[in-house]
Amino acid sequence: MFDKLKIKSKSSNIAPANPAATPGSGPSKKQIYQSRSNFGVNLGGCFVLEKWIFHKMFPEGTDCELDAVTKLVKDSNTDETKKKFEEYWSGFMSEDDWKWLQEHKVTSVRVPLGYWDVNGGKYAKGTKFEKYATTVYSNAWDIFKKKFIEPAAAHNISVVVDIHGLPGGANGADHSGEKSSGKAEFWSDQSAQLTMCDMFEFIAKDLKSYDNIAGLQIVNEAEFANDPAKEQSRFYGAALSHIRKEDKDIPVIISDGWWPGQWAKWVQSNQSGNESIGVVVDSHCYRCFSDDDKKKSPPQIIQDLDSDLLTNIDRNGVDFMVGEYSCVIDGESWNKDNANSKRDELVVDYGKRQSEIIGRRAGFGSYFWTFKFESGNGGEWDFKTMVDKGAIVPTTILNGVPDSSKFDEKLEGNLSAHSDYWNGQNSNEKYEHDRYKDGFTTAWKDSEEFAKFNGSTIGREQAWKLARRAEHIKQKGDSKYIWEWEQGFDKGLEEFLG
Incomplete structure (x- = not known):
């Protein structure tokens, strides 16, 4: 009971994050890393083992990481097992891998980790990994x-630091290191939640000196919970309070629990109109697991994406990412309507359609599952294969910076159209069209600075917009016409990309 009250107390007042953009200044390199749109990939199967990705780390008869490490220590000893793991982690990514990613315009990687991996295993006390975490x-x-x-x-x-494995599991599956009992035990264990909050505070402090940390993800695929999701809400709030003690800038990523609209509302309820709490909501897109998807043919799945991927959400003030997706469609679907005869073509269509929709609806970006497999080609789960096929494409990376004449042309045309429209609506209204001009100019100039860094674009648009909106109000004062600044800002972002 005491732990539950403690979690509740820590989550009761969520403080705002620092503005995503520093007032009066252009974006720093660190701010661009934290707020650009990402074309990314997961480095799955490394710090959180998954047998289907890299099976060599699994002795016979083991299926999850805890069982694997237990048997390895039993069959040899702790030192040999430690050496085996360290060689595996250290050799997972080669210099050629990093070069390949950069050459193919990958801007970010999401790295799944377990709580047992952090700070010498300090936060595994009292957990199933306690025996091995500190050794x-x-x-x-x-x-x-x-x-x-x-x-x-x-x-x-x-790098997105993804705490993929939590004590007892955030869902009923066994892809978070521990053998699942079919229950998400983490949400009923307030002691474990408090320990994780302390761990997140350490991570925020320890990684603050690195410019290239795009975000800290505090849970992966939280189980679905009816509204109100009290356990998740309390944990998210408490975790934010701990993280903000050490780092008021880092984006904090939460799981949408398979209900993105629920968590968009939660973010909105915890931040004011001018201040962001610095949260990104992570949604995953798979169309190969549910019975409903298996009943559909691949063309139907592709067609339905527009109506079932991140739809009907109020995004005002809320940024989204898709932390996992793939080009995999279940065999039952491929058996329908002679789809297998056009498989390569349909896989490319599916990947491109996902890329296009995600690019519009999840500004923070996307992370394909996954980068590499022990047994070479992972097929439609394999990032390299899908990139080489042209199925997965970067949709928000620019080839250069538009010249100043384009800005003048776009501003003049859009300001004129905006002014003419609204003056025509009510010629007696004393509109403040200069606010539209200010918003458009701010968005364009910030976009130029992002683009100078390898063609980056503003992705965490909502947090960035809130920061610049607050700056504008401080300079020019608030007004019932602040919506004109907002429309100008949105149009400036759109025209810069267009």
């Missing part, structure tokens, strides 16, 4: 920084 995993965190964060930075690639 086998004692150097995992340092290896993560040296072999992943730092090489990524050298190639202008950011």
Whole structure:
């Protein structure tokens, strides 16, 4: 009961994050990493083992990481097991891998980690990994920084630190390191939640010196919960409070629990009109698991994406990402309507359609599942294969910076159209069209600065917009016509890309 009250207390007042953009200044490199739109990929199967991705780390008869490490230690010893894991982590990404990612315009990687990997296993006390965290995993965190964060930075690639494995599991599946009982035990364990909050505080402090941390994800695929999702809400709030003690800038990523609209409303309810709490909502897109999807043919799945992927959501003030997706469609679907005869073509159509819709609806970006497999080609789960086929394409990376004449032309045309329309609506109204001009100019000039960094575009648009909106109000004062600034800002972003 005490732990529950403590979690509730810590989550009761969620403080705003620092503005995504510094008033009076253009974006810093760190701010671009934190707010650009990402064309990304997961590095699955490394710090959180998954047998179907890399089976060599699994002794016979084991299926999850906890069972694997337990048997490896039993069959050999702790030192040999530690060496095996460290060689695996250290060799997972080669310099050629990083070069390939950069050459193919990948801007970010999402790296799944388990709580047992962090800070020498300090946060595994009282958990199922306690016996191994401070021995086998004692150097995992340092290896993560040296072999992943730092090489990524050298190639202008950011990192989403994804705490994929939580004690007891955030869902009923067994892809988070521990053998699942079919229950998401984490949500009823307030002691474990408090320990994770302390861990997130450490991570925020320890990684603050790195410019290329795009975000800290505090849970992966939280189980679905009816509204109000009290356990998740309390945990998210408490985690934010701990993280903001050390870092008021880092984007904090939460799971949508398979109900994105619910968590958009939660974010909105915890932030004011001018201040962001710095949260990005993560949604995953798979169309190969549910019975409903298996009943559909591939063309039907592709057609339905527009109406079932991140739809009917009030995005005002809320930024989204798609942290996992693939080009996989179930065999039952491929058996329908002679689809297998056009498989390559349909896979490309499916990937391109996802890329296009995600690019419009999840500004923070997308992360394909996954980058590499032990047994070579992972087919429609394989990022390299899908990129080479042309199925997965970067949709928000620019080839250059427009010249100033284009800005003048676009501003003049759009300001004139805006002014003419609204003056025509009510010629007696004293509109403030200069606010539209200010919003358009701000969005364009910020977009120019992003574009100078490898063609980056503003992706965390809502947080960025709130920051610049507050700056405008401080300079020009509030007004019932602040909507004109907002319309100008939105149009400036759109025209810069257009």
